[in-house]
Amino acid sequence: MLHIIKYAIKTAVKNRNTFIWTFIFPIALATFMYLAFGNIYNEEFVMKSIPVAVEEGEMQEVLSEFLGGLAQDNGDPYFEVRILDKEGAGKALENGEVSAIITSGAEPSVIVGGEDFKQEIVVSVINSFVRNMRKAGAIRLMTVSEGTDEMQVVLMDETAAEPEVFFVEKSLSKGPQNIYNNFFYAIFAMGCLFSTMGAANLTSKLMPGRTSLSGRLNVCGTSKFKMVVSEMLVYFLVVFIAQMAGYFYMRLIGIELTGDVLAVAGIIAAGALYGVAKGVLIGAIPKISEGIKVGICVGSTMLLSFLADLCTTGIKAGIERTVPIVNRISPAALISDSFMTIYVYEDYGKYFQNLLTLVGMAVVGTSIAIFILSRCRAGKMMLKT
Amino acid sequence: MEYAIEVSKLVKRYKELLALDHFDMTIREGEIFGLLGPNGSGKTTTINCILSLLKYDKGQIRVFGREIKPSDYELKKQIGVVFQEVAVFDELSVRDNIDYFCGLYVDDKVLRKQYVDEAIKFVGLENYEKFVPGKLSGGLLRRLNIACGIAHKPKLIFFDEPTVAVDPQSRNNILEGIVKLRDAGATIVYTSHYMEEVEQICDRILIMDKGKAVATGTAEELKNMTKNRETITLETDALTDADLEVMKGLPHVYDISYENGVLSLYYSAGRNNLVRVVNYLQEKDIAFTNVHSKVPTLNDVFLEITGKELRD
Ligand SMILES: Nc1ncnc2c1ncn2[C@@H]1O[C@H](COP(=O)(O)OP(=O)(O)OP(=O)(O)O)[C@@H](O)[C@H]1O
Ligand SMILES: [Mg+2]
Numbered sequence A: 001m002l003h004i005i006k007y008a009i010k011t012a013v014k015n016r017n018t019f020i021w022t023f024i025f026p027i028a029l030a031t032f033m034y035l036a037f038g039n040i041y042n043e044e045f046v047m048k049s050i051p052v053a054v055e056e057g058e059m060q061e062v063l064s065e066f067l068g069g070l071a072q073d074n075g076d077p078y079f080e081v082r083i084l085d086k087e088g089a090g091k092a093l094e095n096g097e098v099s100a101i102i103t104s105g106a107e108p109s110v111i112v113g114g115e116d117f118k119q120e121i122v123v124s125v126i127n128s129f130v131r132n133m134r135k136a137g138a139i140r141l142m143t144v145s146e147g148t149d150e151m152q153v154v155l156m157d158e159t160a161a162e163p164e165v166f167f168v169e170k171s172l173s174k175g176p177q178n179i180y181n182n183f184f185y186a187i188f189a190m191g192c193l194f195s196t197m198g199a200a201n202l203t204s205k206l207m208p209g210r211t212s213l214s215g216r217l218n219v220c221g222t223s224k225f226k227m228v229v230s231e232m233l234v235y236f237l238v239v240f241i242a243q244m245a246g247y248f249y250m251r252l253i254g255i256e257l258t259g260d261v262l263a264v265a266g267i268i269a270a271g272a273l274y275g276v277a278k279g280v281l282i283g284a285i286p287k288i289s290e291g292i293k294v295g296i297c298v299g300s301t302m303l304l305s306f307l308a309d310l311c312t313t314g315i316k317a318g319i320e321r322t323v324p325i326v327n328r329i330s331p332a333a334l335i336s337d338s339f340m341t342i343y344v345y346e347d348y349g350k351y352f353q354n355l356l357t358l359v360g361m362a363v364v365g366t367s368i369a370i371f372i373l374s375r376c377r378a379g380k381m382m383l384k385t
Numbered sequence B: 001m002e003y004a005i006e007v008s009k010l011v012k013r014y015k016e017l018l019a020l021d022h023f024d025m026t027i028r029e030g031e032i033f034g035l036l037g038p039n040g041s042g043k044t045t046t047i048n049c050i051l052s053l054l055k056y057d058k059g060q061i062r063v064f065g066r067e068i069k070p071s072d073y074e075l076k077k078q079i080g081v082v083f084q085e086v087a088v089f090d091e092l093s094v095r096d097n098i099d100y101f102c103g104l105y106v107d108d109k110v111l112r113k114q115y116v117d118e119a120i121k122f123v124g125l126e127n128y129e130k131f132v133p134g135k136l137s138g139g140l141l142r143r144l145n146i147a148c149g150i151a152h153k154p155k156l157i158f159f160d161e162p163t164v165a166v167d168p169q170s171r172n173n174i175l176e177g178i179v180k181l182r183d184a185g186a187t188i189v190y191t192s193h194y195m196e197e198v199e200q201i202c203d204r205i206l207i208m209d210k211g212k213a214v215a216t217g218t219a220e221e222l223k224n225m226t227k228n229r230e231t232i233t234l235e236t237d238a239l240t241d242a243d244l245e246v247m248k249g250l251p252h253v254y255d256i257s258y259e260n261g262v263l264s265l266y267y268s269a270g271r272n273n274l275v276r277v278v279n280y281l282q283e284k285d286i287a288f289t290n291v292h293s294k295v296p297t298l299n300d301v302f303l304e305i306t307g308k309e310l311r312d
Helices: A002-014 A016-037 A060-068 A086-095 A117-136 A172-204 A212-218 A224-252 A261-283 A290-307 A315-322 A324-329 A331-345 A348-373 B043-050 B073-077 B094-103 B109-123 B138-150 B168-183 B195-201 B219-223 B241-248 B273-283 B298-306
Strands: A050-055 A079-084 A100-102 A110-112 A141-146 A151-157 A164-169 B003-014 B017-028 B032-036 B058-063 B079-082 B156-160 B187-192 B204-209 B212-217 B230-235 B253-259 B262-267 B289-294
Touching: A002 A016, A002 A224, A002 B094, A016 A172, A016 A224, A050 A060, A050 A086, A050 A117, A060 A079, A060 A117, A079 A086, A086 A100, A100 A117, A110 A117, A172 A224, A172 A261, A172 A290, A172 A331, A224 A261, A224 A348, A261 A290, A261 A331, A261 A348, A290 A315, A290 A331, A315 A324, A324 A331, A324 A348, A331 A348, B003 B043, B003 B187, B017 B032, B017 B043, B017 B058, B017 B187, B017 B204, B017 B212, B032 B168, B032 B195, B043 B058, B043 B156, B043 B187, B073 B079, B079 B138, B094 B109, B094 B138, B109 B138, B109 B168, B138 B156, B138 B168, B168 B187, B168 B195, B187 B195, B195 B298, B204 B219, B204 B298, B212 B219, B212 B298, B219 B298, B230 B273, B241 B253, B241 B273, B262 B273, B273 B289
Parallel strands: A050 A079, A050 A100, B032 B187, B032 B204, B079 B156, B156 B187
Antiparallel strands: A100 A110, A141 A151, A151 A164, B003 B017, B003 B058, B204 B212, B230 B262, B230 B289, B253 B262
16 A cells, blocks of 8 residues: 555656646635735725614623624724614614614524625624523623723623633624635635546546556556555645645735634645545546546536535525535535634534534545445447547 | 366457457466457457456356456456556656556565566666656567566466567567466466467467457467468479379379469478479479478468458
C-alpha cells in the first residue's frame, strides 16, 4: 500500500498542471470575491437600524431590551424594536415596515419576510439567544455592557448560585460580514465538490477495458481495496491541502474567518473526503463513457451547490421548510452549515453530526465503488486510447 | 500432465461479430505455447478472456485448474502479462515504471530491487533507466512494456505480440530471453503473426483463424499436415515434353509445372529430391540456373488449411 501511495505521489507531482488548478481554484475565487465586496472588511460598515417587531407575550420585555441594547460601532442601534400584537406584527411585516417578527413564546422564534442579510442577522441573533437561553435554563436579567470597541451582550442566569455569564454575540458589529462570509465558505464547499471530477479518474482508470493501462492494472496481484484507498488518500491530501491553503490565503488578505483552525480543518477534511469518494463512486459506474461520467460529476456538483445556496439564495431555506432531510444530507449544505456552527452558533453537536454524515456517506460510496471494481469485467476492450 | 490453461468452447461476441467461436486450447505447464493467427483472428480477445478482463458468452476457462475471477488476486500474482498495446505510466521513468508494477506483486524491497535490475537487464534498457516513456523510441518502449510484465518472475506469462517494432538484434535477445524464462520453469503463451518467431521458440503452436482453432501441434507436426513437403524450382528453356514426362515419374513428385522457362516440381515426401533432378539434367546436358528447394513454412500450412495467406 505504501508502495502505491509513493507512486501516486510521484505521479501527482509530475502531473503538476492538473493539481495546480486544485490550488488555484480557492485562491482565485477568494481574490475575486474579495475584490467584489471585500471593502466591507476595510471600511466601517454603516447600516440603518433593522426594524423588527416583537410580539406581545411573556418574553416581550426581555427580547425588546436585548435587541434594543445592541448597538453598532458608531453607536446607532442595530435594531429598531416595536412591540406589536400578533395581528399588527403580521401586517407590519406584510407592508415591509419591519424585516422580521420575533414571537414571544417560551422559546422565541423568528418570522422573516424575505431573504436578505438583514433577515439573516435577525435569525442568527435570535438563534444565538435561544441557544444560550436553553443553556441558562431561566433568564431573569439582562445586562448590556459596552466595551470600548466591541459591544457585548450578556445573559445572566440568576437561578445558578454563581451567576453565569453567557456571551450572546461576541462581535455583533461584524454581523453583516458574517453574511458575506457565507460566500467564502461556499468556496470551500465548491472546492470539495469539484474534487469529484479529479477523483472520478482514480477509479475510471481501473475499469477493465478502458485503456491498455487499466487492463494492466486489473491483472496485477494487488487488491482493488488497496489500490483505491491508496490513490484516494493521496488525492484527498492534495484537495485538503489546497483548501487549507485557500483558507490561510483568505485570512492573509483580511477576510475575517476567525475561529478554531482545527475546526475549520475538520470541515474541509470531511468535505474533501466526501468529494473524493463521490468521484471514486462515479468513476466506478460500469458501462458508461468518460464523457458521461464527467457530465454526472459536473451536473451533480452544480445541483448540490445550487440546492445549498452556493449560487443563489433562498433555495436552502425553501428546502428546510419542505424537505429538511435534503439539507441534512446535501454535502454542500452540510459544509456551509458546519462553518456556521463554528462561526456563528458555536454548536459543536451539530458540527460533529454534519461531519459524521459527510464521512459516513464517503465510506459508503467508496465501499460500493470497490465492490463494483473487484468484480466487473469489460464487455469489450477499447481498441485505441 | 498438468495443464496451466484449459479453454473449452469459448464463445465471445462483439455485437454481431463472432470474435471467438467455440475456441478450444490447452496449454501445458512449462511450455512455450504459440498462438499464431492473422490480424483480427482473436488472439488478444482470447488472452483478455483468460485474464478475466473480458466477459464472454459461453465456455469455460481454467488457469492452474481454477476458474479465474476478477478478484482472485492470489492467482493473478502468479501471472505476468505483456499486452500488445504498451501499458506504462507516462509520468514515471523506466526504472520507476518497472518498480511500480513489480511492487504490485512483490512486497520485499530488497528482492524487488534485484528483480527490477534483472528485468532491466533482460530487455537491455540499462542505459535508459532515467528516461520517461515519452522519450523512448517505439522499440525501446516495447522493451519497457516487456520488463514491466515479467519483472516479478511470474509462473505464467502472456506475451501478446511483444516484438512488433523491435529491431532484429533486440528481437533475438527477447526471444532468447523468453526461452530462458521457460527454462527457468515459467509457462509462456506467445501470440504473434510472425511465423518465423513462433517456429523458432514455441514448443507447441495453435493456429487460429476467425476465432477458431484450426490446428495444434509442434511446428514439425503442423508441417506434416500439409500434402506438400518440398517444392523445387529452377530456370531452364531446353526441356522437351519427354523430359517433363520423366521428371513427373521421379519418386514422390505429385505435380509438375513448366511455364516461361521456370520448372516447378512438387513433392509429397522424400529426401535427396534435388539431387535426382540435378543428376537427370546433367545426364541430358541441359543447362539450368536459379535452383531453389523450398520446404513448407507455417504459412503454407495456414494457406492449405484456410485457403489464404497468413500475412497479407
Ligand atoms: N472492442 C471491440 N469492439 C468490437 N470488435 C472488437 C473489439 N475488440 C476486438 N474486436 C474484433 O474482434 C476480432 C478479434 O480481435 P483481436 O484483437 O482478438 O484479434 P487479434 O488476433 O489480437 O489481432 P491482432 O493480430 O491485430 O492483434 C477482430 O475482428 C476485432 O475487430
Ligand atoms: Mg491482438
